[in-house]
Amino acid sequence: MIEQTIDEPGKKWNLQHLRYMVDPVSSDEARDLREMLSKVYTMVKSNAQFVTNDVIRIKTSEKDTKPFTLDHAPAALIASHLVNRSSTILEGGPGSGKTKIVKVISRMMTGSSITKADNIVYCDEELSKDKWMAFPDVKKMLHPPVDDANDTEGKFDVIWSPFFRVSRKGTDLIIDEINRANPRTQNELLSFMAEGIVQYAVSASVKVNEFHVYFTENPLDEVMGSNIYPLGLGFKDRITEFIPVSQASSYAMKRVTEVRSDERDYDQDDDVVVKPIMTVEDTRAATVLASKIPVDERAKKFAQYIIRDANLCARAPYNDKMHAKYLRVGEGLCKDCHFVDTPNYHCQKFYGGSMRGYNDLIAIGKAYAFWLGLPSVTEQTIYSIAPDVVGHRTLILPKQLREDARCFGDERKFLQTYLIDWCYSLLSKRKSCEEAFDNLYHGTGTNPDEDINTLVMSAQNDLYVRVDLLPHVIHVDIKPESGNIKETAFIPKSSVANQKYREFCDRISIVMESSKPSNEKWDELESILNEIFEANIDFSQNLIDIVYAHFSILKKDMAREKVATGEASSE
Numbered sequence: 001m002i003e004q005t006i007d008e009p010g011k012k013w014n015l016q017h018l019r020y021m022v023d024p025v026s027s028d029e030a031r032d033l034r035e036m037l038s039k040v041y042t043m044v045k046s047n048a049q050f051v052t053n054d055v056i057r058i059k060t061s062e063k064d065t066k067p068f069t070l071d072h073a074p075a076a077l078i079a080s081h082l083v084n085r086s087s088t089i090l091e092g093g094p095g096s097g098k099t100k101i102v103k104v105i106s107r108m109m110t111g112s113s114i115t116k117a118d119n120i121v122y123c124d125e126e127l128s129k130d131k132w133m134a135f136p137d138v139k140k141m142l143h144p145p146v147d148d149a150n151d152t153e154g155k156f157d158v159i160w161s162p163f164f165r166v167s168r169k170g171t172d173l174i175i176d177e178i179n180r181a182n183p184r185t186q187n188e189l190l191s192f193m194a195e196g197i198v199q200y201a202v203s204a205s206v207k208v209n210e211f212h213v214y215f216t217e218n219p220l221d222e223v224m225g226s227n228i229y230p231l232g233l234g235f236k237d238r239i240t241e242f243i244p245v246s247q248a249s250s251y252a253m254k255r256v257t258e259v260r261s262d263e264r265d266y267d268q269d270d271d272v273v274v275k276p277i278m279t280v281e282d283t284r285a286a287t288v289l290a291s292k293i294p295v296d297e298r299a300k301k302f303a304q305y306i307i308r309d310a311n312l313c314a315r316a317p318y319n320d321k322m323h324a325k326y327l328r329v330g331e332g333l334c335k336d337c338h339f340v341d342t343p344n345y346h347c348q349k350f351y352g353g354s355m356r357g358y359n360d361l362i363a364i365g366k367a368y369a370f371w372l373g374l375p376s377v378t379e380q381t382i383y384s385i386a387p388d389v390v391g392h393r394t395l396i397l398p399k400q401l402r403e404d405a406r407c408f409g410d411e412r413k414f415l416q417t418y419l420i421d422w423c424y425s426l427l428s429k430r431k432s433c434e435e436a437f438d439n440l441y442h443g444t445g446t447n448p449d450e451d452i453n454t455l456v457m458s459a460q461n462d463l464y465v466r467v468d469l470l471p472h473v474i475h476v477d478i479k480p481e482s483g484n485i486k487e488t489a490f491i492p493k494s495s496v497a498n499q500k501y502r503e504f505c506d507r508i509s510i511v512m513e514s515s516k517p518s519n520e521k522w523d524e525l526e527s528i529l530n531e532i533f534e535a536n537i538d539f540s541q542n543l544i545d546i547v548y549a550h551f552s553i554l555k556k557d558m559a560r561e562k563v564a565t566g567e568a569s570s571e
Helices: 015-021 028-046 072-080 098-110 138-142 162-167 183-195 233-237 250-259 280-290 297-309 355-372 379-390 398-403 411-429 431-441 448-458 463-473 499-513 518-535 540-570
Strands: 055-058 068-071 086-091 120-122 134-136 158-160 172-176 197-201 204-207 212-217 241-244 350-352 394-396 477-479 484-486
Touching: 015 280, 015 540, 028 068, 028 072, 028 098, 028 280, 028 355, 055 072, 055 379, 068 072, 072 086, 072 098, 072 212, 072 241, 072 355, 086 098, 098 172, 098 212, 098 280, 183 197, 183 212, 183 233, 241 379, 280 355, 297 355, 297 379, 297 411, 297 463, 350 411, 355 379, 379 411, 394 398, 394 411, 398 411, 411 431, 431 448, 431 463, 448 463, 499 518, 499 540, 518 540
Parallel strands: 086 212, 086 241, 120 172, 172 212
Antiparallel strands: 055 068, 134 158, 197 204, 350 394, 477 484
16 A cells, blocks of 8 residues: 655635736646645555556547546546536446545545545435535523523524534535435535535524535436436536446456455454545635636637537527427428538537536636646647536537437547537637637637628528627628528628727727726726717727726736735745
8 A cells, every 4th residue: 555645734815916926827826736636646546546447548639649647536536626616427336436436536636534424425315405404503592591581583593413514624525425315415415516505594604615526426327226216407507517427347346356355354444544645725726726727719619619609599599509499309390490400510419508508618628738837728628628628517418319320329539529529620610700700709810701701601501600700890680580590781780890899899909908007098998988988980880898807917917916015925
């Protein structure tokens, strides 16, 4: 057994300094934290805490022939620890080790106890909030303190369970077999994941700002007829990652018997065998630096395509399949649709996805990039993690899955083939459209007529261009029943047709490219914003959005300058 210890127990990090003054890639602080994360992963492998053939491969570029190859479940759990208020489901059969690996990684990265099990809830259909959340403090309610004797109206005193007393210290929460919890308990957990609020009663609630929740579930429960309650789409949408865990291979069995002692031994103490490597403070510091990793524009576009193209529809209300209440996707809604007949267009195969999915793709991408020392999140990073982040959020039409001869009912393979690979190919196909849109949106480019024509022609067979790009820069009249566009009066109604629009774009760019202090740039942008409000020109909302985006950048710059000034004065 390889020894593992905390390198610097109790080390304190200045989070404000990390957030504004430390480079997340090349700084000494970043390197120290990456070494800790790598040690966690190495210890899991060296001590055979979890052995698997399932891997995740992350390339640094499209031509990379030697990608980072990591054991899937341990790597995903480490990455999820670098995203605050994240939640992860591990799905696997009994004995696959899903609960074990969650406990081990949690112990190594936060110091939580495996033996005490005070951060674990074991679910069943009779689980109630009195058992896992809190219970009334009857003694205090019957005999209130003297100071409160005359002021008890509306008060409800409870004793919070160890589960939530632990959570307020930043450790992990582990919920075993979530699909066995009754709908009421699932709804209470949903509220917690959504808002970070645990409410026993109206007057008895607690706010938790920092947590990581880990669920496990057994996919065979439903097949075997067990008492289970499948998770709803709203619950799944709040799950950051969904990780499949396969049964141990023969190699895994061999490794475990070679390295690990039997867990049933009398003197077996998991807290002695598995020792912390990081503290809650270390994990918190790594989370701050991971959030600073830049994201390439192509990576952002790829993430947008994955989420948006799964849900776009030419016929559904608001062009959103989730609003198609009466006609089903793949059936009546898609019958004789122009886009269904378009070659290599797969909108009829699935639906789902949300803004949370996009945010989680970016956040998990940053976590992996920070851990692996990558300078930025690329489209290759998004490609590798997409099945984990969007697979459970995307609903595949059962008929499509049954009739596909290539995937044999494998949902992840189907999603990889028809959504992720498809969207990856769209990065090159839509490049000219994105460039044309940027020229019109930002008032740049030398040939606006050509840009307009590029968008109009592409909108005939690309829903994303038609719904998400075209309306922001050109006034169009669309025939939803046919999918065609009336080519009338595009140029006079485009964003760049008004010279005033271009002038505002130029002035905004000049301000942001100047070397003036951030507060002076802010004042000048405010002045321009007021002029935009008064100008009343077409597509003025584009200009307003551009200004507010720059406000966000300047706000961070001013915070960074404030921290730098404070540190300089203290020295």
